Amino acid sequence: MDRGGCQMSGGGGGVDGSGPDQHGMITMEDLESFSEDQLSDSGNGSLQEEGETMEEDENPDRLLHYWQDVARGHQVEVSQEMAEPIQQLTSNNQGRSHRERVPFTLLTRKEKCGELLYEKRHYEKGHWACITMREDTYEQSICYGFMRIMRYICQQNSLGDYLGMSLPIVTVVHTDENHSVISHDVTVAYYLPTEHQAQPPQPHDSDIIIEIWPATVVYTRPFTGPTNEVTIINQINAMAELLDSPGVCVNDSFIVAGYTNPAHNNRQNEIWFLERR
Helix, strand or coil, X not given: CCXXXXXXXXXXXXXXXXXXXXXXXXXXXXXXXXXXXXXXXXXXXXXXXXXXXXXXXXXXXXXXXXXXXXXHCCCCCCCHHHHHHHHHHHCCCCCCCCEEECCEEEEEEEEECCEXXXXXXXXCCEEEEEEEECCCCHHHHHHHHHHHHHHHHECCECCCCECCEEECEEEEEEECCXXXXXXXXXXXXXXXXXXXXXXXXXXXXXXXEEEEECCEEEEEEEEECCCCXXXXXXXXXXXXXXXXXXXXXXXXEEEEEECECCCCCCCEEEEEEEECC
16 A cells, blocks of 8 residues: 655644534544444434433444444445444543644634635644555545544554544645646544654554654635535635635645544535645
8 A cells, every 4th residue: 555645745833723613513523522322323423412321331332333324325334343443432531532633823814704714824743643545535535544543543553552532634635736636545644642742652554654744834724514526626726716825835735634523424624735845
């Protein structure tokens, strides 16, 4: 499998970077804090309004079945071996349920009539766990890539311990010069939480590599909904029209930042343009 470049390129962050509003939908933040008795039987991704009591050992595969039901809508199969990582990610892991945001410094915001057009941010260099996938569709690549990253987060690492969740999970995509075609090579990346930045735990999965991404300036715009080849191309072209000087950014590599479970239709995302170094 090609492990090719998943680094940000550009040219660091202190202000806490909160992601888009995630009200009313299941997010990757929520998935880490859900308990089994909070999931509905419908399998449609909604929370029960009043919840129901359920002993943890009554139906240990309930979370797995939920993921399987949602993933099938994206032609993705969730195997039985994902049961333990899913349960670890959705439990409080002995009080370690905090989701760390990738830190950044907000440099500028551009708005029009009260609507946010884009933000300019500065990210410090840091360690990221990356895996490059090449599935038939973008959605399949990010789902399968994220599941492998999940296994790394949940004990399949040199510490044998849960590493903690960070947001956003990002994917690096490559396009042609005209921004009309996305390459099949898609890199899924996870920011190592602060406590592991100095000495990143090594993955058991040989296709996951730990990279140091350099300090980077990004231009970012939020968008909602599914992420696929069509929507990403549309978002890239829309962002290019908004920038005053698009030539300052890399023209063929972009980042899709996800704050929502990649199997969910109503994802909360951002498109990132990387400033040239």
